[in-house]
Amino acid sequence: MSNANEPVTVRILEREYRVMCAPEQRRALMESALFLDHQMREIRDSGRISSIDKIAVMSALNLAEEVLKLRQQLADREEMIDRRVRQMAIELDQGLPGD
Template sequence: MEQLDIKLLGREYRVACKPEEKEGLLAAVAYLDGKMRDLATKTSSAGERLAVMTALNISHEFLQLQRVGGFDIPTLKRRIENINGRLDTALAEQESLF
């Protein structure tokens, strides 16, 4: 485990994480910070109340995704494969320029 300093609403926190989870944790921090800032501008909430309200909103979003079956993984995979194919074609066309 390594120690990682993060910032939420300008306040620093030290958390522990596995090196392989660092990127995901930093993405979660950015997401949470954005959600907290958004809610803070829309309400007069601050401190613990803001943290609880943000947690409730994120939990609600998560449960909504679960109720509707989450992401359609097969469709996402097909779209990614399609994009990869188009990129391969475009890159192959560009190779003749070099």
């Protein structure tokens, strides 16, 4: 099995882009392209922006905001789990007979 990158063509807003991709990442690339195409179509179809460059920037900003929000949620969840684990350890220590 070869891990060499292969060219993959994706279509976003009626434009084709050739991207080099490892075979095992092809599916994720295709799904990402479909997702981006959908996002960009929504912005274009809203009628407020027609320039493909501006549509791409707005899509990038929307996706960046979503990524940052998800990162914060993950950090908050990890902090909550860490606090809960520490609390459970304290409770276990208090509930077990001493040495």
